[in-house]
Amino acid sequence: VTPHPNVTLIGVGLIGGSIGQALRARRLAGRVVGVGRDPGRLEEARRLGAIDEGATDLARAVAAADVVVVCTPVDRIAAEARRAAALAPGHALVTDAGSTKARIVAEVEADPRARAAFVGAHPIAGSERNGVAHARPDLFDGRPCALTPTDRTPPDRLGRARAFWSSIGCTLVELDPESHDRALAATSHLPHVVAAALASAAGADRLDLAAGAYRDTTRVAAADPALWTAIFLENRAPLLDALDRLDAQLDAFRRALRDADAPALLDWWRSARENRLRFERPKSP
Amino acid sequence: VTPHPNVTLIGVGLIGGSIGQALRARRLAGRVVGVGRDPGRLEEARRLGAIDEGATDLARAVAAADVVVVCTPVDRIAAEARRAAALAPGHALVTDAGSTKARIVAEVEADPRARAAFVGAHPIAGSERNGVAHARPDLFDGRPCALTPTDRTPPDRLGRARAFWSSIGCTLVELDPESHDRALAATSHLPHVVAAALASAAGADRLDLAAGAYRDTTRVAAADPALWTAIFLENRAPLLDALDRLDAQLDAFRRALRDADAPALLDWWRSARENRLRFERPKSP
Numbered sequence: 001v002t003p004h005p006n007v008t009l010i011g012v013g014l015i016g017g018s019i020g021q022a023l024r025a026r027r028l029a030g031r032v033v034g035v036g037r038d039p040g041r042l043e044e045a046r047r048l049g050a051i052d053e054g055a056t057d058l059a060r061a062v063a064a065a066d067v068v069v070v071c072t073p074v075d076r077i078a079a080e081a082r083r084a085a086a087l088a089p090g091h092a093l094v095t096d097a098g099s100t101k102a103r104i105v106a107e108v109e110a111d112p113r114a115r116a117a118f119v120g121a122h123p124i125a126g127s128e129r130n131g132v133a134h135a136r137p138d139l140f141d142g143r144p145c146a147l148t149p150t151d152r153t154p155p156d157r158l159g160r161a162r163a164f165w166s167s168i169g170c171t172l173v174e175l176d177p178e179s180h181d182r183a184l185a186a187t188s189h190l191p192h193v194v195a196a197a198l199a200s201a202a203g204a205d206r207l208d209l210a211a212g213a214y215r216d217t218t219r220v221a222a223a224d225p226a227l228w229t230a231i232f233l234e235n236r237a238p239l240l241d242a243l244d245r246l247d248a249q250l251d252a253f254r255r256a257l258r259d260a261d262a263p264a265l266l267d268w269w270r271s272a273r274e275n276r277l278r279f280e281r282p283k284s285p
Numbered sequence: 286v287t288p289h290p291n292v293t294l295i296g297v298g299l300i301g302g303s304i305g306q307a308l309r310a311r312r313l314a315g316r317v318v319g320v321g322r323d324p325g326r327l328e329e330a331r332r333l334g335a336i337d338e339g340a341t342d343l344a345r346a347v348a349a350a351d352v353v354v355v356c357t358p359v360d361r362i363a364a365e366a367r368r369a370a371a372l373a374p375g376h377a378l379v380t381d382a383g384s385t386k387a388r389i390v391a392e393v394e395a396d397p398r399a400r401a402a403f404v405g406a407h408p409i410a411g412s413e414r415n416g417v418a419h420a421r422p423d424l425f426d427g428r429p430c431a432l433t434p435t436d437r438t439p440p441d442r443l444g445r446a447r448a449f450w451s452s453i454g455c456t457l458v459e460l461d462p463e464s465h466d467r468a469l470a471a472t473s474h475l476p477h478v479v480a481a482a483l484a485s486a487a488g489a490d491r492l493d494l495a496a497g498a499y500r501d502t503t504r505v506a507a508a509d510p511a512l513w514t515a516i517f518l519e520n521r522a523p524l525l526d527a528l529d530r531l532d533a534q535l536d537a538f539r540r541a542l543r544d545a546d547a548p549a550l551l552d553w554w555r556s557a558r559e560n561r562l563r564f565e566r567p568k569s570p
Contacts, residue, residue, distance in 0.1 A: 004418060113456055124496045144494055173493055185492035190486065191502040193478055196557035197534035201475065201527060204563045206468035209429055211409045214564065216501040217476040221561040225554040229547055236542055243539055249482035254528055257521055262514055269510040271479035276490045276506040281500065 003167055005030040008065040008088075010058070010080050012036050012045040014127060015097045016071030017135030020050035022168035025137040035061045045132045058104035062088040067164055070096040075230040078107035095121045099184060100234040101148045101177035109152055119161035120148040120177060122184070123170055128223040138169065145170030146184075148177040185238035190246060192228060193239070195221040243263045290315040293350040293373075295343070295365050297321050297330040299412060300382045301356030302420030305335035307453035309424035317488045320346045330417045338478055347373040352449055360515040363392035370399035380406045384469060385519040386433045386462035387405040394437055404446035405433040405462060407469070408455055413508040423454065429453030431469075433462040470523035475531060477513060478524070480506040 012034040023029040034051035036042045042054025055061035068084045070077045077098045085094050094117040098104050101120045109115040125143040145165040148234040149158045199221040256264035294301040297319040308314040319336035321327045327339025340346035353369045355362045362383045370379050379402040386405045394400040410428040430450040434443045452464050486505040541549035
């Protein structure tokens with residue numbers, strides 16, 4: 001018996017494609033169906049081992065699903081999850097892979113049938129590259145996956161969501177949707193904004209002198225504009241707060257630099273460095 | 286005949302150590318002498334193949350030097366270059382590896398004997414890790430080295446500086462000291478400031494949810510506080526200008542986000558992305 005007999009992935013890009021490849025490589029699913037609008041891209045996903053078959057019709061694609069994973073851009077997740085829940089069998093788990101959670105979870109939970117099937121999730125892995133061509137079966141190995149159950153989430157679905165996301169390699173972290181969005185604003189969305197702001201501030205004039213610091217700080221500025229615009233808009237208030245905290249840091253630095261205040265610059269850098277070193281430190285088991 | 290019979294490195298950390306290892310691995314130098322204050326660290330550099338011998342006395346260390354490379358923190362480079370030029374043979378080339386150039390070059394050129402020996406240089410390679418323990422003989426392979434001659438730089442020394450820095454693997458880029466400092470403020474110093482500001486803004490609360498974007502945008506925030514404080518202070522005005530450009534970018538983003546202006550966010554991201562993609566594009570030969 002495979003753990004997940006019928007899995008339907010709505011959206012088969014980098015994330016959906018990698019989920020499909022992980023399921024198939026580990027023989028975790030009896031059948032993986034990929035839903036998309038473009039038959040050519042579904043065929044590419046099949047050829048790349050991400051899905052067993054493609055479907056452009058949602059009703060048929062979820063009719064026998066045990067698990068539905070919505071992997072579309074964030075601004076379409078809630079609607080797709082509600083449609084899928086209405087069309088899938090009553091026992092199906094519906095989950096998602098969206099980078100934001102509060103609005104998605106609230107919109108899904110406003111629909112009783114969707115609420116009874118849904119557990120919000122965010123596997124925190126990815127790349128500045130999009131599309132199933134960059135999918136990898138090991139994309140989630142050892143990467144965190146946030147699950148954001150609420151007090152309205154059915155316990156059996158939460159148990160099945162835990163089993164699903166850990167089966168493809170994720171380490172689970174559970175927290176409420178709002179805490180998730182605040183954390184991701186700081187650790188992902190703000191870094192993306194800053195990468196892009198840096199790329200624009202540096203311009204293109206003397207990139208022959210750019211090296212490792214430029215390469216790494218701006219890497220994610222190559223990410224897809226539409227995907228990220230949607231994420232920023234979904235997570236507007238927490239991202240504006242994170243921007244304010246960044247501004248305060250930059251202001252403190254600028255003041256110290258303007259005053260040529262070496263001790264203040266040293267302290268400022270040391271405290272930033274201490275935070276960064278905490279990230280490198282091996283986590284306790 | 287080796288290209289550089291006697292080379293003296295003042296400062297044998299990551300950069301000096303890597304220069305020494307590159308010279309010795311490629312058999313480019315007859316003898317490499319490392320100058321430092323701590324005999325224990327000089328012995329470590331010798332053991333790691335970075336130098337043939339260590340010296341704590343500058344006069345003796347440069348007495349027979351054909352090339353002297355000053356690899357100390359930026360705030361000590363000009364003084365060391367002047368002292369070395371005063372003590373080295375008249376034919377010696379004195380060059381440096383400092384991340385800033387305008388002040389260093391001006392201070393060195395204020396001294397006639399140093400001016401006659403000196404060519405400012407900046408091999409643009411490094412790491413957030415310090416010390417000779419992280420030195421690598423291939424650190425400079427294919428990496429840019431900026432040379433910043435002025436109209437007072439002796440042409441023969443410039444020729445020898447080109448030969449020296451390209452012999453250890455660098456690709457040369459020549460420009461004036463002020464242009465260098467503006468370019469590096471944008472492509473290196475500002476990215477360092479931003480990495481640290483991000484690390485502080487994100488804090489340490491939910492780093493279990495941090496992934497690739499956080500890791501890469503904040504990597505260089507682990508760099509040495511004293512070294513970077515010195516660089517910021519040396520390059521104060523260009524860095525303040527670069528900070529203003531960054532601020533303007535962040536303000537534009539914040540306004541668009543506050544207004545939930547999707548087209549403006551898209552445009553903002555696209556134009557940043559275009560700059561970043563230029564960096565990845567293979568350079569024309």
